[in-house]
Amino acid sequence: MREANRAPQSILVSTGEEVTAIVTPVSICMALTVALVKTLNPDGRSDGRAVSIASVYYSEQEGDSTAQKTFGSLINAAIFVGFVTIMTFVLVFLFKRGYTRFIYGYMCFAGFSIFFVMAGIISLQLLEAWHVAMDALSYFFMLYNFAVVGILSLFVWPAPMTLKQGYLTCTGVIVAYVFTWVPQWTTWTLLAAMAIYDLFAVLSPGGPLKELVEIAEERQVDIPALIYEARSSSVQRPQDVARTDPETAAVPLRGRPRRDRPQRAPGHDEANGNNRPSPSVATSADTTSVAADRLQAVHGEVSVVGGAHLPAQPQPPPGSGPGGAGGLIHQQAPHQQQQRPSVQHTSPPNVDEDPDFYLPDAIKLGLGDFIFYSLLVGRAAMYDLMTAAVAYLAIIAGLGATLLLLALYQKALPALPVSIALGISFYFAARFALEPVALTLSTNLVFF
DSSP states (O other): OTTTTOOOOOHHHHHHHHHHHHHHHHHHHHHHHHHHHHHHOTTOOOOGGGGGGGGSSOOOOTTOOHHHHHHHHHHHHHHHHHHHHHHHHHHHHHHHHTOHHHHHHHHHHHHHIIIIIIHHHHHHHHHHHTTOOOOHHHHHHHHHHHHHHHHIIIIISOOOHHHHHHHHHHHHHHHHHHHTTSOHHHHHHHHHHHHHHHHHHHHSTTOHHHHHHHHHHHHTOOOOSOEEEEEOSSOOOGGGGEEOOSOOOOOEEOOOOOSOSOOOOTTBOTTTOOBOOOOOTTSHHHHHHHHTTOEEOOOOTTTOOOOSOOOOOSSSOTTOSTTSSSOEEEEOOOSSOEEOOOOOOOSOOOTTSOTTSOOOSEEEEEHHHHHHHHHHHHHHHTTOHHHHHHHHHHHHHHHHHHHHHHHHHOSOBBSHHHHHHHHHHHHHHIIIIIHHHHHHHHHTTOOO
16 A cells, blocks of 8 residues: 555656666776776787787887878778678678577677686786785686686576676676777777767668667567666566566667556557557566567677677677677567566556656667777776776766667667767867866866
């Protein structure tokens, strides 16, 4: 009775919960990347061999002229984007022909290389930097178990949401840190190029990510890619009754009307007022229609398939492939879904919400977005923590603007362009305009 009389939740509260649910993991990923950079590479050294596909044409040297660096970085970025595009179209081809098992097999291999090889190298460097001694047997035992559990939870078995989110965040941190070793000029050019590619892949007719989403919706299957799913923890919506396969993908950003609007009388059809049976959320027939409102995002290509979502790959590091390159929010179609225990909530719906302004019930962000956001902040931290803080705030502002556009236009949107544009702009503004002024004032004990 107390629950039934509870006041409806404000749109500001519900929207804030949903935005916080996606901003928090993004912030954690960026913070951990900065911490790794400051711990393992405080001098800001670069090594094109770390990600060979990003420096296949031009290896930047300190003594090179500005023209050489500009031209070489443009060619490197074009090659990288071309590689991502080809891999995304290959993913589309395999997905269209039904070779899903092959795709997931490759993603398992790429994910194992991230969790075992790349994470192993980074953890060894951390142990050395912190002067921690450990025997080889114990180290490899823990590393192997970490990798196996990660592969099983992401691609094979149903796993707790928190565990899956943790492994996806770790993947973003590991791949983003590796990419911070890409030379400076190539890094900034690559970020801008991936943001432009994201627009093409998601919004243009025939774009690879857009085509992936259309195929998945037509067949009502999941897209194979790495995505981060965020959902409000305070209210369980009908969509939460259905559960999709652990094989999730990242695709364009799209929203569907939320299900917590004022309820109609049983048998009333919202669209035209005709009487029609209203299925219960506990039935299997409703599972399909309800789960269709769940959203996915593709970003993460390299993955991030990366700003667009890439399938995880060794070169570039796995986790940056067609499954995650462009950031998008998209409608997920059910695929052999399993039902969670049926839960009925009697709390009244939120009657204060504007039906024309809403965010998706579950925001899903491609892992490529995590990677490229963290790469930008990690590269900014190599110069100064103040520029890193400015870049972080700009990225979060861009992500918020993207979510606002999603709520307004209610269509698939890329998640990289706005955040990357703001992040790069504010980084250079802070480095060449804010930092000299702030440094001069602080050294002369002048504060404002």
